[in-house]
Amino acid sequence: MAMGSKFSEFNQIAPVSFGVGAVSEIADKVKMFGGSSAMLVYDGGVKASGMADRVKGLLEEAGIAVACFDDVKPDPTDASCEAIAEIAVAAGCDIVVGLGGGSVLDTSKMVALILKTPGPIAPHFLTNGLNPPVPIAPLILIPTTSGSGSELSCVAVVSHHEDHAKDAVFASASFVILDPELTVTGPKHVTAFAGLDAMAHAMESFTSASADPMSMLLSLEAIRLVAENLRRAYDDGTDIEARSNLSFASAIAGMAFNNTGLHFGHSFGHELGGAFNLPHGMASSYAIPTVIKFTAKNDPARAAQIAKVFGVDTPEEAVKAVLDLQKYVGIKKFSENGITVEAAQAIAEDAIAHNVFFHNTVVPISVDEFKELIADIITTYDAY
Numbered sequence: 001m002a003m004g005s006k007f008s009e010f011n012q013i014a015p016v017s018f019g020v021g022a023v024s025e026i027a028d029k030v031k032m033f034g035g036s037s038a039m040l041v042y043d044g045g046v047k048a049s050g051m052a053d054r055v056k057g058l059l060e061e062a063g064i065a066v067a068c069f070d071d072v073k074p075d076p077t078d079a080s081c082e083a084i085a086e087i088a089v090a091a092g093c094d095i096v097v098g099l100g101g102g103s104v105l106d107t108s109k110m111v112a113l114i115l116k117t118p119g120p121i122a123p124h125f126l127t128n129g130l131n132p133p134v135p136i137a138p139l140i141l142i143p144t145t146s147g148s149g150s151e152l153s154c155v156a157v158v159s160h161h162e163d164h165a166k167d168a169v170f171a172s173a174s175f176v177i178l179d180p181e182l183t184v185t186g187p188k189h190v191t192a193f194a195g196l197d198a199m200a201h202a203m204e205s206f207t208s209a210s211a212d213p214m215s216m217l218l219s220l221e222a223i224r225l226v227a228e229n230l231r232r233a234y235d236d237g238t239d240i241e242a243r244s245n246l247s248f249a250s251a252i253a254g255m256a257f258n259n260t261g262l263h264f265g266h267s268f269g270h271e272l273g274g275a276f277n278l279p280h281g282m283a284s285s286y287a288i289p290t291v292i293k294f295t296a297k298n299d300p301a302r303a304a305q306i307a308k309v310f311g312v313d314t315p316e317e318a319v320k321a322v323l324d325l326q327k328y329v330g331i332k333k334f335s336e337n338g339i340t341v342e343a344a345q346a347i348a349e350d351a352i353a354h355n356v357f358f359h360n361t362v363v364p365i366s367v368d369e370f371k372e373l374i375a376d377i378i379t380t381y382d383a384y
């Protein structure tokens with residue numbers, strides 16, 4: 001059931017144009033939203049790949065003015081987004097195009113928000129309370145990685161610039177272009193982190209207290225697609241079939257978790273990533289095996305469905321399948337990152353406080369139980 005309602009309710013944030021070459025439609029889509037002056041937001045990797053020049057060229061050929069910001073850094077803060085929005089305001093932009101991974105997409109959401117609702121971002125942080133979304137400018141998101149799901153979620157994950165604590169702001173795309181061809185140049189580690197992030201979204205959505213029939217259909221299929229395609233895309237980035245399946249998996253996992261929320265895996269991942277400076281997808285994927293074990297204990301029927309999509313008979317074998325995949329794509333042990341059980345357990349209280357969705361598990365978890373789960377996450381991964 002959808003959060004806040006006793007009835008099953010399913011929303012999709014935006015229309016999605018999906019397929020190899022779909023980015024060629026960008027100028028038509030900008031015009032569809034009445035855009036004449038676009039702010040194109042991306043990062044150094046997207047710039048180096050030539051993709052940004054291609055999109056800029058497609059827009060300019062169609063008579064659309066383009067202002068660019070080419071250096072988005074990972075894990076955006078309110079201050080970093082506000083600085084980029086100033087460029088868009090100065091250029092008189094009326095639409096935002098975000099081209100990149102999760103950090104670029106979330107930054108683009110905040111630029112679109114400030115264009116329509118001028119002023120600082122801080123008052124819109126969800127830790128201030130669940131205020132209704134404020135108006136944002138038209139926003140087209142074009143993911144170049146398959147993982148964040150940000151393109152189809154109703155929030156941007158943004159950190160406070162002072163303490164770098166992760167927070168979130170309501171902001172949704174107007175339109176999504178999902179072109180698997182744009183993901184083929186992604187480096188191996190990005191493919192690995194993003195793919196496992198998508199699996200973590202799907203796993204936590206499927207096992208959340210808010211799961212509903214539609215989201216479960218999507219999250220189970222996303223788990224299956226990542227399990228079957230991530231090794232292929234990791235081994236050969238140009239495998240367009242595997243890339244297409246991962247693009248689709250990431251998007252439908254995003255649709256699912258946007259309706260259900262996540263739970264303890266991402267609470268842990270967000271806080272761990274912030275405290276030990278780990279990439280989001282890596283930090284958030286560590287909990288997947290323990291999420292399966294937790295589900296086997298508290299909701300065996302759902303755990304059985306998880307086993308089925310891995311093509312195995314028991315949740316224990318599904319746990320092994322995930323660990324095999326994580327090891328295959330080079331996810332480091334906690335010990336290699338210099339993280340002890342005690343140090344990770346010390347972030348438990350903050351992980352709960354900073355991530356309201358923590359309580360979205362099928363049975364409630366106390367702080368002490370969460371610390372036990374954290375120990376299990378680490379010993380499971382490091383001992384395997």
Ligand SMILES: [Fe+2]
Nearest residue numbers: 148197201284
């Ligand atoms: Fe994530």
